[in-house]
Amino acid sequence: MAQSGPAEEVAQLLLDPSPGVRALAARLAGKLMMAGLRGELEKLRADADANVRASADWALAQLTPNGGRGGEIINRHGGYQDLKAYQAAEIAYDATVAVCNRFIEKRSRTHDQMVQAARSGKQNVVEASAAAGHSSKTEMKLTGVARASLEEVLADYRDFLRQRGLPQWAKDNPRAQEIRKLAYVENRSYETYRSYIEENSPEVAANTAICLVCQATYLLDRLLKQLEQTFIEKGGMSERMTAARLRYRKEGGKE
Numbered sequence: 001m002a003q004s005g006p007a008e009e010v011a012q013l014l015l016d017p018s019p020g021v022r023a024l025a026a027r028l029a030g031k032l033m034m035a036g037l038r039g040e041l042e043k044l045r046a047d048a049d050a051n052v053r054a055s056a057d058w059a060l061a062q063l064t065p066n067g068g069r070g071g072e073i074i075n076r077h078g079g080y081q082d083l084k085a086y087q088a089a090e091i092a093y094d095a096t097v098a099v100c101n102r103f104i105e106k107r108s109r110t111h112d113q114m115v116q117a118a119r120s121g122k123q124n125v126v127e128a129s130a131a132a133g134h135s136s137k138t139e140m141k142l143t144g145v146a147r148a149s150l151e152e153v154l155a156d157y158r159d160f161l162r163q164r165g166l167p168q169w170a171k172d173n174p175r176a177q178e179i180r181k182l183a184y185v186e187n188r189s190y191e192t193y194r195s196y197i198e199e200n201s202p203e204v205a206a207n208t209a210i211c212l213v214c215q216a217t218y219l220l221d222r223l224l225k226q227l228e229q230t231f232i233e234k235g236g237m238s239e240r241m242t243a244a245r246l247r248y249r250k251e252g253g254k255e
Contacts, residue, residue, distance in 0.1 A: 007034050014040045019049035026052065030059030046184065061226040080129035085223045087188075088216035089122040089146065094190035095209045096153060098197045102205065103160070114156045120149035121216065136231045143227060147220040154213045157206050166203040168210065175204070179211040 013025035014037065026044055029037045044056035080086045096118035104111040128142035161168050169176040182192050190197075196208040 006032070007036050010034060011037055011040055014044060019047070019052050022047065022052045023049070023055040026055035026059045030055075030062035057222075061230070080126050083125065083129070083223065085143075085146075085216065085219035086122065086125045086129075088212070088219050089125055089150065091188070091190050091193065092150065092153070092209070092212040092216045093118040093122045095193060095197050095212050098194075099157075099205050099209050102198070103202050110156070114153055117149045117152045117156070118213075121146045121153065121213075121220075124149065125220075136227065140224065140227050140231070143220060143224055147217055147224065150213050150217050150220070154210065154217070157210045157213065160206050161203070164202060166206070169207045176207065176211060179208050180215070183215055 010025050010029050010032075013021055014029070016022050016025065022044065026041060028034075029041060038060065041056045041059050044052055045060075047053050047056065097115055100106075100111045100114050104114070124142045124146035128139045128146065131138040131142060158168060160166075171177075171180075179193070179196065182188060185192055193208055193212065197205050200208075
């Protein structure tokens, strides 16, 4: 029998009955940049063990996003479509457009500001992903702008409910919990929430949108922490250039 390769062996360890082994295997997959195990690592994000979930999150953060580019000097960038934060921001944007078109005068300043702020929450993740190759500072700054834009949208939704005498659902509200659980639906998109947004009352539509915005800001906060940690561990472009040059000299490269 032919010996299995490293990726196959690590894949088997990701299924091990021991949580400690699964967590270590996830870390190993991240360190070795085993992008082929992305699917297995995604499944571990729902593991019963908290340490395994955290290890899977860390490992996925190390992998170049699908469609991304990068090398020793140019940092990993692109492939933003596979970022959970981008996906959540896109759903929140689509929901905001629908809510505003249903309940807010289209020619009003509020309509325009809410839609543009929600779009900024999505679009700045795209720009941050593109900038990541050359500037970690710009990447973090634009991700922060995306986070701030969605916070602005959140405040607008709270105003929307308050000015209409409608309640904002608490986290333990059964209806809020119903919406939040949909975050775990496979391949979720705006279609997952369309009926809540387009076929329900202003209260249901706005509170659903609030849940979506909060999920997006949570994921952007996590993304920012990952970017900060990556910068601490690997530095910026100038540091990578210096390290690559020193390695070249050490290995006997010609000037």
